Amino acid sequence: MRTALDAPARSGPARRVLVAGASGFLGRSVVRALSSAGYDVRGLVRDAARGDRVEADGGTPVVGDILDLRTLKSAATGCSGIVHLAANPPAEEDAERVRVDGAANLVRIARQEGVARLVIGSGYWVYGSQSGLIDEDCPVAPQGESGVNHAAEREGLEANRTGQLEVLVVRPGMVYGNGSWFQGLAEAIRTGEYRVVGGGSNRWSFIDRWDAGRAFRAVLEDGDPGEVYNAVDGRPAPLREFADFVAAELGVPPPATVTLETAERAVGAIAARHLAADRPTSGAKLRRLGWRPQIPSYRLGVPELLREMFPREGPVR
Numbered sequence: 460m461r462t463a464l465d466a467p468a469r470s471g472p473a474r475r476v477l478v479a480g481a482s483g484f485l486g487r488s489v490v491r492a493l494s495s496a497g498y499d500v501r502g503l504v505r506d507a508a509r510g511d512r513v514e515a516d517g518g519t520p521v522v523g524d525i526l527d528l529r530t531l532k533s534a535a536t537g538c539s540g541i542v543h544l545a546a547n548p549p550a551e552e553d554a555e556r557v558r559v560d561g562a563a564n565l566v567r568i569a570r571q572e573g574v575a576r577l578v579i580g581s582g583y584w585v586y587g588s589q590s591g592l593i594d595e596d597c598p599v600a601p602q603g604e605s606g607v608n609h610a611a612e613r614e615g616l617e618a619n620r621t622g623q624l625e626v627l628v629v630r631p632g633m634v635y636g637n638g639s640w641f642q643g644l645a646e647a648i649r650t651g652e653y654r655v656v657g658g659g660s661n662r663w664s665f666i667d668r669w670d671a672g673r674a675f676r677a678v679l680e681d682g683d684p685g686e687v688y689n690a691v692d693g694r695p696a697p698l699r700e701f702a703d704f705v706a707a708e709l710g711v712p713p714p715a716t717v718t719l720e721t722a723e724r725a726v727g728a729i730a731a732r733h734l735a736a737d738r739p740t741s742g743a744k745l746r747r748l749g750w751r752p753q754i755p756s757y758r759l760g761v762p763e764l765l766r767e768m769f770p771r772e773g774p775v776r
């Protein structure tokens with residue numbers, strides 16, 4: 460089937476895609492999803508030593524920096540699509556630059572190189588807490604890391620609005636996999652240090668890491684320009700239920716609870732409120748593109764993931 464990505468770039472073969480953030484947690488899933496679908500994937504890495512990750516996922520590493528237009532231009536040559544998942548931890552000085560100036564740089568280079576579309580990775584933390592199902596038309600209340608993600612979204616969507624190139628946004632939910640927040644949560648539950656913030660009746664919305672990669676592919680290929688897509692498995696669950704499930708799989712007692720006030724003192728108000736927020740999120744719009752999660756619930760994905768993460772502990776339960 461012909462997709463927007465088959466539009467020829469000014470030079471080089473069609474179906475070549477640049478992934479910025481290719482050595483990262485989400486970027487790796489996108490490299491893997493695209494390369495296994497036959498794309499020629501260029502993975503931007505700042506450090507050549509990280510190139511082995513890109514190769515392991517089936518891509519070709521290109522050394523460069525999203526804040527350096529010269530290296531970015533040569534990395535994007537011949538590409539028909541770009542995915543932006545470059546990010547630095549919120550506490551780091553250049554966190555905002557990498558996400559927001561990085562998005563602007565990608566727009567600029569994409570135009571120069573004749574790239575057809577750009578997908579900006581964001582996250583569902585841009586939404587506020589609400590009890591009703593969250594779709595892409597719901598109001599946002601971005602703060603902290605999600606404020607930076609939202610600013611990167613707007614940078615890209617403005618370029619779409621003004622007709623510079625096709626830009627689309629993906630807002631994944633809580634992406635569980637071997638790394639990132641899930642690694643910290645599982646280790647803390649295993650050692651008895653994890654605390655559920657508030658009562659734990661607030662719902663999180665999940666997506667398996669490799670399903671997230673395939674969601675980016677679906678949006679890149681078939682999404683409508685200027686649109687935002689949530690990427691979730693469609694089965695939101697209360698935080699308490701999730702944490703207790705992980706504990707049971709690890710064979711340890713359910714984690715204790717802390718009040719929101721205590722959590723705010725421990726991890727800061729923004730992070731604590733994010734953890735306690737109710738975000739039951741709809742993935743219906745993405746499903747209309749034909750995407751379906753291969754792991755439809757964390758209850759199916761987490762047990763095997765924990766066995767992979769803690770292989771020497773023997774069976775986790």
Ligand SMILES: NC(=O)c1ccc[n+]([C@@H]2O[C@H](COP(=O)([O-])OP(=O)(O)OC[C@H]3O[C@@H](n4cnc5c(N)ncnc54)[C@H](OP(=O)(O)O)[C@@H]3O)[C@@H](O)[C@H]2O)c1
Binds near residue numbers: 523604635
């Ligand atoms: N993890 C989740 O569950 C999740 C869920 C929803 C949304 N998100 C969002 O997705 C984005 C990516 O998150 P992540 O968890 O994948 O982050 P990550 O694992 O920290 O990966 C970030 C990537 O960005 C690269 N990078 C940093 N600065 C760069 C620069 N100047 N030029 C080029 N590359 C640079 C890093 O390269 P190095 O290897 O050189 O450090 C790394 O590959 C963030 O905006 C995050 O908020 C994440």
